[in-house]
Amino acid sequence: MIFVYHCLSGALLLSVIRPGAxxxxxxxxxxxxxxxxxxxxxxxxxxxxxxxxxxxxxxxxxxxxxxxxxxxxxxxxxxxxxxxxxxxxxxxxxxxxxxxxxxxxxxxxxxxxxxxxxxxxxxxxxxxxxxxxxxxxxSGNSSVKVAEAHFPGDGGLRGRVLFQWLGSSLASDAVIYSDLHWANDPLRTSHNWRIYTTDVLESEVDKAKENCNSLQVILMDLGTRLDGIRVGDRKLYRDPNLPQMDTGNKKRQHFLVLLDNDHPDTYLTCARIRPKPPTLIRALISAHGVIGYLNLEQRSQLTPTKVQLNITRVTEPVLGGFRVHALPALPPLDNAPHLDRCKEIGGVYNPTSKGIAADAPIPGEQSQDNYAVGDISGKLGYAAAREWDVFLPLMGKHSVVLRTFVIYRNGESGIEEPWICSTLTRYIWSEPEYKMPMLTAQAVYRYPLVGRVLFFQPDPYGETTVLVEGLIHADGNSQNTTADHRWSITLNPPGKDFYNWTARCVSAGPVYNPYKVNVNETKEAVVGDLTERLGVLSISGGKRLVRESRALFTDDNIPITGHDSIFGKSLVIFDDRGPEARGERLACSIINGVFRRKAVAKDWFGNGLPASVSGKVEFFQQTEYGVTDIEMNLEGLKNVEHFQIHRTPVLEILEFPCEESTLYEVYNPYQEAPFHSGGTPDQMLVGDLSGKFVTLEGHTSFQQVGLNDTNLMLFGQTAVIGRSLVLHSKSPQRRWACSTIERGYAPTEARELRAIASFHHPLGYAGGYIRMTQLIHSDGSASDTTIEVNLKHPGRHDRNKTLNHNWAIYVNPVGVDATVQVLHTRCTAAGYIWNPYYTQLADPLNHDLYKSECGPDLPLRCYVGDLSARLGTVDLGNGRKVFTDANFPLEGKVSAMGRSIVIFNKDRGSEKFACANIEPDYDTVKYVNIRKPPKFVVSQFLEDVRKIMGVPEWLLTIDSRKTNVLYGGACIQLLIHFKGPQANKLEQDFSKLMTTGRLAQPSLYSPGYTPPAKRVTTSSYQLCPTRDASDVDKRKYRFSFRSSASFSRPSSLLMIVPVLCTVFMMCL
CATH class of the missing domain: 2.60.40.200 (Superoxide dismutase, copper/zinc binding domain)
Known part of the structure; x- marks a missing residue:
């Protein structure tokens, strides 16, 4: 029998449970x-x-x-x-x-x-x-609930108070553990303390405030129950009758308030009381044929960590040790031919400097304090006979969160070597199959050093993990690693003085100090003073030394969310040995968001015949350090067996858009040999989803969640965004349906930019296009840029192929110079390669240094315009390619828009071969009904219209799925896409051509080109009436495009549907 005491509309819940166990x-x-x-x-x-x-x-x-x-x-x-x-x-x-x-x-x-x-x-x-x-x-059947009030430093008070309630079938109990202190001050004080609650009638904005000003309702006077709370000492307060607070109630929020001793009715400081479930960390194991997971669980900082290693499938007869290494592996963001999931993970995590490997005691035979913190197999034994680890914290400054779990195997020399690596990731304790939602921020450096610092915090509250991915000198002035660099979060975003020779980064303002702590008395509680709490940084002299600057920290006073968020602030790195004129600040960068990536395949195309499939396949990845989750919900499947990701996006104009001739083979960036089904993701082609997980054979509908792919990326150069998902039928074996994998986002969260470099000049030396898309989030941060390259030699029937053309962004747009016949004077108006961040400014002529440092593995070290150095070369006449670039901005103070892309000569030649300007890529969509004479062919209609309008095929297309025959075959309806920077003008000229039968001038202007006098300017195609053609008096409403002045045509008969959507900034 259970008795429940209710107080203040559910603010308190006290359970008295009948004895039993x-x-x-x-x-x-x-x-x-x-x-x-x-x-x-x-x-x-x-x-x-x-x-x-x-x-x-x-x-x-x-x-x-x-x-x-x-x-x-x-x-x-x-x-x-x-x-x-x-x-x-x-x-x-x-x-x-x-x-x-x-x-x-x-x-x-x-x-x-x-x-x-x-x-x-x-x-x-x-x-x-x-x-x-x-x-x-x-232990046993007893359960414990924990809530926490964290004091980050407001007024100089730091620490936390834990509320713990024990419940079993025999008894209940409650204790309060406090660990509060005045930052850098040994003073011990005692204060009256109370728990306040918000009123249910308060607005959500008021409830979200992290201050005490509006608190009026006293829930409990702890000073009366337990005496004053001590500051300066750890203390445990026991109160078996302490009611359990419903801290998870969204209608009410609870605050722990400390009162001022000199003014008893004045609040000294307060902190919100939040539920604190156990911390669950998991490493998924799915590599080299080994499948399983590692679970680490810690109830609170006052309990040890429970370890569970579950290996369900092993290909090797004997696994080696299992350990935690200090750093997460560098994610596979470049286009390296082989995947290395254990790259730059550092050594075994060992903050206590114990013996490692041969210097460590025999595994499982001594107490755990004799082993390195990360040596799990040493502390628990190779067979994991021990279940608890008392020296493996999941909280505090020595937390193993985001570090790497490594399974070893014996190498050829007989010595154990890292074999399988997986990042230790937060999961929701109450729903262990789901990852903990995370807030991520970053500071990206481009001058005079390059690198990135990431901040990870559970949403909406928890300790922040700080990852220094690697900082590398990039101005050409220093090729040696430098140490002891202070670093701080400062109040303002940086201005243009980030590259100044004098007074650099002064615009970033003072150290961020939201709690107004007296920095002369204490620096520990200053939010922005990272040096005081975390130590100093190193900056590597080159990418070969990047491990010297990588580091990982855990801190409880770097809020990513809330009133005191670090978003929009600066992260400043100091150099106390620099020139006096420059000042002590070496580099600064704004702190902005890194948002969860979502990709979706949902816009399905049948391959020659309409496909009955509907639904979607979604991909989610929180950061590049996590696995990708896949969710499927498909209906209308017919004889489908496999589903796979292919290399390029779907072209909507094609009648057979899923064929190998346009989407090519299964996406395989690491050049893996095909593996029989049932392997782990690293043994399969990246795009072979059915081989990695499950086939669709026998299903007419399919729903699946919880598919985890350790080898599929939504970040970096191997991302699948902008490629295609193909459904393969079993009998006959063919490609049945396909969809482009697009970004998934809400219009309130972000908007997608589209740009194009169109090589369509009639006198130009290349034909085709380079299309770019990028997502801009609400805070101004940007995603990677997806680039589709489709280039060929000019001429309708030119089938020549040339390979390995370098390509680059140049600072200026081009004009008539793009058609100059002499190579060394072609595209001269483009200027020089775009380098907005002054990379290697101190030694610009040292090309050997630049080539050794710039590359796919360090794209920030390249000039922004140097595409081939980061992404590789492009081909002409050899099909389409998709690239993903993290350093190709389409908006902002530094933007590629309005500049030009230059294609160089084949075989990595240095002569400029062709060029085109980067312009907005709009997409205007219109339905049109055309009369369908007996020999009407859609492709011929499009070719004729493009020829009259002077428009290339990639700027005027149709959606092949939307083509419908009307009025018993008398008319045909088309959905036409007008694309490119002049999409609206193309739509207007098309309407003019269809209504008048004539277009005097080409729709697109080509500098230096004069259309021939015999250019075709008229069309015989006619628009359809709104009614069935058989019901229309053909003599009265005869359409003729030879003269638009000989008759008046009722506008109601023109079936040109208004523009549905224009895409550039955002299309809903």
Whole structure:
């Protein structure tokens, strides 16, 4: 029977549960040669103590007042950290050793819960000056709920207060653990404290405020219940009757308020009380034929970490050790021919400087303090016989979150080497199949160093993981690694002075200090002072030394969201040994967002026949350091077996748009050999989704969530955005339907930019186009740019192929110079290669240095305009290609729009071969009904219209799916796309041509080109009436395009549907 006490509309929930099962407490110990556990179970007035210890000596034991803080790796068992002795167990039960197995005492001598209970205190064992300690944590059927009030430094007060409620079928209990201090001040104070709650009638904006000003409703006066809260000391308060707060209630929010001693009714500071579920970290294992996962779970900083390694399939007969390395692997963002998932992961994570590899003790044979923090197989044994790790924190500055879990195997030399690597990622504890939503911010540096710093924080609250991906000198002035660089978050975004020779980055403002902390007294609580809390940075002298500047930190005072968010601020890197005129600031960059990428295939094309398929396939990736999740919801499948990603997007004009001649083979950027189905993602082609997961055979509809692909990217140069998804039928074996994989976003979140470089000049030396798309988010941050290249030699029937053309963005647009016959004077108006960030400005003629540093593996080190150095070369007449570039901006102060793209001579030649301007790519769509004479052919109609209008095929297309025959075959309806920078003019000229039968001038102007005098200017195609042609008096409404003045034509008879959508900035 359960009794529930309600107060203030659900603000409090106190459960009194009918007795049944026992209360159980367990202490997991592994320190100073002692390993094992001690558990306490209370039943019917007796306390039964079970021990399982591995030790060579006898130990005295006692209960200490304070729990163990497992984020502390150094001297955690000292008297100062554990507090005074509460219960001397040696006196009651005697010493313990490896021979001790079970003991019994009266419950009144060893109370597990209540005002004098031992739950959530620490158990300290001592022997000959050695110590081992552990928190007495709830186990068995007991459950614990935790809430937290975090004080980040407002008014100089830092720390946290944990509220814990124990519930079992035998008893309930509650404790409050506080660890508060004045930043850099040893002063100890005591304050009255209360819990306030918001009113249900308050607006959501008021509830979201992280201050105390509007708080009026007192929920609990803790000062009356428990005396004052201590600041400057760790403290544990016991209150078995403390009502459990419903901190997850969205209608009410709870705040812990400390009152000013000098003014008892004045708020000193406050913090919101939030639910704090256990931290769950998971590494998915799906590589080299091995499938499984690693789960790490920690209830709070006061409990150890539970480890679960589950390998469900192994191809190797024996796996090696398993360890955590210090850094996440560099994601596969470049177009390297081979995938390396263990690239630059650093060494085994070892903040306590223990022996590693041959210098480490035999795995599983000593207490865990003798092994490196990351040496899991050393601490638990190769067979993972031990389940708990007391030196593997998931919280605090030594957290292993975002580091790399590595499975080893024996190399050819017989020495273990990293084999399978997976990033340790946050998951939702209550829904362990789902990743924790994350907020991500970044600062990207381009001058005088290049690199990126990332900030990851659980949404909407939690510790922030800071990843320095690598910082590299890029101005050509320094090729040596430099150290001891201070770094800070500053108040303002940087101005143009980020590249100044004098007073650099002054516009970024002072160090960000939202809590108005007196920096002369304390720097620890200053949000922006990263040096004080995290230490200094290094900057590598070149990309070969990038590991010297990579680093990962965890901090609880870098808010990415909320009122004090760091979004829009600057991250400044200092150099105290630089020239005096420049100042101490070396580099600065704005902090903006990195948003979850979503891609979707939903706009299906039948391959020659209409396809019945509907629905979508969606891809999600939070950051490039996470796996890609795939969700499928398809209907109308007919005899479909495989689904695969192919290299290029679908062309809507084609009657057979899914064929190999246009979409090519399955996407395979790493040149993997085809593998039989059932392999892990790394053994399969990137695009072979059905081979990696499941076939669609036998399904007319298919729904699936939770597919995890460790090898498919939505970030970087191997991203699948802009490619196509093809459904293959089984019998006959053919491509049945296909869809372009497009970006998925809400119009309130972002808008998509489209640009084109169209090579259509009649006298030009290349034909085709280069199309670019980029997503601009609401905060101004931009996605990678997807680039589709479709170039050939000019001439309708020219089938020549030339390979390996370099290409680049030049600073200026081109004109008539694009048609000059002499190579060395062609495209001269384009100027020089675009380098807006002054890369290698100090040594611009050192081409060897530039070539050695710039490349796909370090694109920021390249000139923004140097496309071939980052992406590789392009071909003419050899089909389409898709590229993804993180350094091709289409909007902002630095934008490629209005500049030109230059194609160089074949075989990586240096002469300018062809060029075209980068312009907006609009898409105007219109339905039109055309009379269909007996020999009417759609392709011939399009060719004739394009010839009259002087428009290339890629700027005037139709959607082949929307072609319909009307009026018993008398008319045909087409959906026409007018594209490019002059899309509106093309639509207007087309309407003029269809209504008058004549177009005097070409729609597109080509500098230096005069149309021939015999150019075709008239058309015999006629528009259809709005009614069935058989019902129309053909003599009265005869259409003739020879003269538009001989008759008056009712406008109601013209079936040209108004423009549906124009796409550039955004199309809904």
């Amino acid at each position: 026992a209360v159980e407490l367990t202490a997991h110990l592994s320190e100073n040669g002692l390993h094992g556990f001690i558990s306490f179970v209370e039943e019917e007035g007796q306390v039964y103590v079970a021990t399982k210890l591995t030790t060579d000596s006898s130990w005295t034991w006692a209960v200490r007042n304070l729990p163990v803080d497992y984020t502390d790796l150094d001297n955690r068992c000292s008297d100062k950290k554990l507090g005074e002795t509460v219960l001397e167990l040696t006196t009651i039960l005697g010493e313990v050793s490896s021979n001790t197995s079970s003991l019994v005492s009266r419950a009144d001598l060893i109370p597990l819960t209540g005002a004098t209970g031992i739950w959530s205190r620490s158990l300290l064992l001592q022997s000959g000056g050695k110590r081992a300690c552990a928190t007495l944590m709830a």
